[in-house]
Amino acid sequence: MSSSYRLTLENWLQQLDVFADKVLDIGGSQLPVNKRVAVWNVQEYKIADLPDPHVNSPKPDIEIDINTSPLISQDFGTYDLIFCLEVFDYVFNPLDAFRWIYTLLEDEGTAWVTFPSFYPTHQPIEDDALRYMEGGIRKLAKATNLKIKEMIRRKPETNSLDNFFRAERLRAAKHYDHEFIGWIVRFEK
Incomplete structure (x- = not known):
């Protein structure tokens, strides 16, 4: 059974209609976004992920580690829509990861990115890195x-x-809704 954390994302994706020329799915080898949305009308779709992302996952179109790859060491093109779902818990250098997204995004393009706020340590333990709050996401953007x-x-x-x-x-901020476990954020360039 999937966690409520995962189900909130899947329920949101099932309502999403995607119309775009070029889409990049960062970290999408295990669960490609094109099979999870309501409507998929895309001309070109690429997955960017680690060289060997997961057991029984297809090889990505673009091999990249947004933690350690030099920023645009080769031309990966630009995309009018980027998905980066369930990746940022493994990102230990979020500023560089944000720079990657910015660089790969077309002018006036859109990026949908998820961020965990409250989630226990999970596998692989050695790669589980960070959790994010609203203020941190805003500052990185x-x-x-x-x-x-x-x-x-x-x-x-x-x-x-x-x-x-x-x-x-714990001293929670007053007049703030603390009932959340993560974020789905839409960015534009």
Whole structure:
């Protein structure tokens, strides 16, 4: 059974209509986005991922590690739509990853990126890196000239997170909705 975290993404994707000339799916070898959306009308679709991303996953069209690859060491082209889903928990250098997205995005292009905020350490443990809050996402976008057009909260199924904060006497910001476990963000260049 999938986690509520995964289900929020899948439910959102199933409502998405994609019309684009060129789409890049960063990290898409395991679960390609083209098979997860409501409508897919795309002229050119490429997957960018690690050289050997996952067992039984197809080889990516573009081999890249947005943590360590030199920024645009070769011409990968530009895309009017980029998906980078369930990747940023493995990104330990988010500023460079944002720069990659900016560089690969056409002028006035759109990027959909997911960010975990609350998620336990998961496999592979040695690669699980960061979690993100709204303020950090906004600062990374500003530093790389990406414009945030939409931020969708990924909500938990229960109010246990709020109960946890209270039980641990954590000082949550007042007048702020803390019931989220991650983000789906739409950026534009």
